[in-house]
Amino acid sequence: MAAFKRKRGAHATAEKTAKKVKFVVDDGNTEQDAVNEIVVPAPVSMGKWTNKERVLIFSSRGINFRTRHLMQDLRTMMPHSKADTKMDRKDKLFVVNEVCEIKNCNKCIFFEAKKKQDLYMWISNCPHGPSAKFLVQNIHTLAELKMTGNCLKGSRPLLSFDPTFDKEPHYALLKELFIQTFSTPRYHPKSQPFVDHVFTFTIADNRIWFRNYQIIEEDASLVEIGPRFVLNLIKVFQGSFGGPTLYENPSFQSPNLHRRQLRLAAAAKVREKQTLKEMQKVKRTAAKEDLETDVTADVFLTPAEDKPACIQTEPPEPQAGKKHKFKPSKRQRQQMARR
Amino acid sequence: MESAEEESLLGLESEEEEEEGSELSDGELQEAFTKGLLKPGMNVLVDKSKKLVNNVEGLKQCLADFRKDLSWVERLDLTTLPVKDALSQVEGKVSTETNGGPDAEDDFQREMFFYRQAQATVLEALPLMKMHDINTRRPDDYFAEMAKSDQHMQKIRQKLTAKQMILEKSEKAKKLREQRKFGKKVQIEVIQKRQKEKKAMMTAVKKYQKGMSDKLDFLEGDQKKGKDSSGGPSKALNKKGPSAKRKYKDQKFGFGGKKSGKKWNTKESYNDVSGFKARVAHAKGGQKGKKGKQNKRPGKSVRKKMKGRS
Numbered sequence: 001m002a003a004f005k006r007k008r009g010a011h012a013t014a015e016k017t018a019k020k021v022k023f024v025v026d027d028g029n030t031e032q033d034a035v036n037e038i039v040v041p042a043p044v045s046m047g048k049w050t051n052k053e054r055v056l057i058f059s060s061r062g063i064n065f066r067t068r069h070l071m072q073d074l075r076t077m078m079p080h081s082k083a084d085t086k087m088d089r090k091d092k093l094f095v096v097n098e099v100c101e102i103k104n105c106n107k108c109i110f111f112e113a114k115k116k117q118d119l120y121m122w123i124s125n126c127p128h129g130p131s132a133k134f135l136v137q138n139i140h141t142l143a144e145l146k147m148t149g150n151c152l153k154g155s156r157p158l159l160s161f162d163p164t165f166d167k168e169p170h171y172a173l174l175k176e177l178f179i180q181t182f183s184t185p186r187y188h189p190k191s192q193p194f195v196d197h198v199f200t201f202t203i204a205d206n207r208i209w210f211r212n213y214q215i216i217e218e219d220a221s222l223v224e225i226g227p228r229f230v231l232n233l234i235k236v237f238q239g240s241f242g243g244p245t246l247y248e249n250p251s252f253q254s255p256n257l258h259r260r261q262l263r264l265a266a267a268a269k270v271r272e273k274q275t276l277k278e279m280q281k282v283k284r285t286a287a288k289e290d291l292e293t294d295v296t297a298d299v300f301l302t303p304a305e306d307k308p309a310c311i312q313t314e315p316p317e318p319q320a321g322k323k324h325k326f327k328p329s330k331r332q333r334q335q336m337a338r339r
Numbered sequence: 340m341e342s343a344e345e346e347s348l349l350g351l352e353s354e355e356e357e358e359e360g361s362e363l364s365d366g367e368l369q370e371a372f373t374k375g376l377l378k379p380g381m382n383v384l385v386d387k388s389k390k391l392v393n394n395v396e397g398l399k400q401c402l403a404d405f406r407k408d409l410s411w412v413e414r415l416d417l418t419t420l421p422v423k424d425a426l427s428q429v430e431g432k433v434s435t436e437t438n439g440g441p442d443a444e445d446d447f448q449r450e451m452f453f454y455r456q457a458q459a460t461v462l463e464a465l466p467l468m469k470m471h472d473i474n475t476r477r478p479d480d481y482f483a484e485m486a487k488s489d490q491h492m493q494k495i496r497q498k499l500t501a502k503q504m505i506l507e508k509s510e511k512a513k514k515l516r517e518q519r520k521f522g523k524k525v526q527i528e529v530i531q532k533r534q535k536e537k538k539a540m541m542t543a544v545k546k547y548q549k550g551m552s553d554k555l556d557f558l559e560g561d562q563k564k565g566k567d568s569s570g571g572p573s574k575a576l577n578k579k580g581p582s583a584k585r586k587y588k589d590q591k592f593g594f595g596g597k598k599s600g601k602k603w604n605t606k607e608s609y610n611d612v613s614g615f616k617a618r619v620a621h622a623k624g625g626q627k628g629k630k631g632k633q634n635k636r637p638g639k640s641v642r643k644k645m646k647g648r649s
Contacts, residue, residue, distance in 0.1 A: 163419070163420055186412060
């Protein structure tokens with residue numbers, strides 16, 4: 001705020017001094033008027049802002065609250081950004097180039113929401129340069145209470161990259177794109193002269209992780225400010241929002257496909273359970289039939305030998321008495337039985 | 340003619356093999372085998388891998404065209420490895436970082452990796468910035484608009500302090516609970532000790548009464564100890580907690596589980612002297628502790644009635 005006011009004041013006094021000078025020359029007055037004037041020096045950035053980068057940040061229709069807040073946060077973080085109204089989805093993508101030209105921007109960050117669930121981000125260099133499309137995940141905005149850091153609005157960021165960015169050509173191109181888009185130009189009129197936060201871009205699990213930290217002390221103690229998100233590269237194009245594809249990410253899986261796979265997995269589980277149940281049913285009904293006839297019952301049957309038919313013509317002889325001569329008493333008999 | 344037919348067949352079969360989910364009949368498979376297309380063993384249908392664009396030359400060309408040669412001061416970018424984590428070195432953890440990036444699943448490790456990368460950048464950048472006269476600390480009187488409003492920062496501060504308070508409260512509660520348990524133990528011990536002394540005292544008195552010992556030492560011992568333990572019993576009695584009736588009901592009906600069939604003359608129950616009331620046990624303080632009338636005299640009307648009867 002103070003910087004802005006100063007600027008306004010500076011312009012006014014610049015004009016005033018110019019007028020006064022004219023007046024003095026015409027009337028030939030003494031230097032008293034010139035001495036009484038308090039001359040406020042012109043802002044330091046006058047004439048020094050050479051790196052004219054302007055980023056257009058806007059979105060398509062159908063974005064949800066989180067995306068909207070992320071966009072606003074990016075606009076807060078980047079003083080060299082401009083906003084625009086939502087673009088209709090009926091228009092083709094190359095219309096974005098025209099919008100950028102109208103707004104006199106040379107970079108563009110465009111958010112596209114599909115199915116109210118998936119968020120895609122385009123970063124492009126507007127007239128002819130390369131562009132990249134990402135799938136954005138894990139968005140956390142500035143307003144989250146766990147992000148406790150704070151920084152000056154419009155202060156310039158330090159950019160920190162993973163050494164992996166230098167190893168692959170597509171990452172090198174992305175690195176250059178990020179540097180040009182995210183770094184605030186020096187002496188930008190809306191920027192603050194201090195550097196008090198750092199953006200980190202790291203590659204992990206084939207995705208690009210973005211974090212924003214506030215520098216508290218000179219000994220590099222940091223606190224996270226936010227926002228934070230994860231970018232999953234889909235394609236890199238040679239032209240802005242179109243043109244021949246330079247690189248396709250092999251490990252990218254469209255979110256639809258991902259959801260479909262999850263659903264198929266769940267369905268497969270259910271189907272397995274059903275088939276198991278059916279098999280059990282079949283087993284139960286089938287097993288009962290066999291119990292009636294035991295297949296192994298005949299194994300040990302040995303047919304008896306045929307005895308010659310013996311016809312008794314005489315009655316059997318009477319047997320000798322089987323009377324016990326020494327029959328034990330009733331009590332003894334009981335005791336023996338018990339044993 | 341035959342060769343053309345064969346070729347067309349071959350063509351068809353090869354297409355079918357590449358199609359996903361096509362079911363080849365046995366006859367076709369046999370024909371393919373005789374022609375030498377299939378080898379013996381397990382033949383699995385393989386997806387034709389999608390050819391993905393990786394135009395390295397194009398990328399490099401594009402980069403060369405796109406680059407802007409700005410001085411470092413304009414861009415302020417650095418590529419650094421993260422600062423070495425002293426803790427993990429000491430513990431000898433596996434460094435997955437050398438494989439290129441941290442483990443994305445382990446949240447803490449991953450965030451620490453990003454933090455250390457930022458730290459490395461800051462440490463490297465500070466001397467460079469000093470060279471170009473850029474500050475990271477703003478002067479104390481420099482008031483400017485911040486990215487987050489003051490109101491928001493207040494909210495954050497409140498939340499943090501609330502969290503701390505909750506932590507502190509829970510710590511206090513834990514400590515109190517521990518103290519109370521300890522205090523209860525101490526109380527039991529003190530009471531038992533006093534019981535013992537009392538018993539010893541009574542036996543000594545009885546002995547003296549019965550003429551078994553001549554010494555009157557037990558009197559002096561009682562006086563000395565009486566002075567010390569005057570403050571103790573009042574404190575101990577205040578910590579009774581819920582009343583005896585409440586405790587009995589809790590024990591009988593509360594807290595679930597089987598009540599009957601448990602042991603009930605255990606060491607703890609024997610040592611538990613909370614149900615002991617000296618007044619009741621020794622029949623002290625007959626009528627509200629010397630309050631109220633002793634030998635209460637009936638009122639006038641009652642006396643009249645009594646008089647009237649007799």
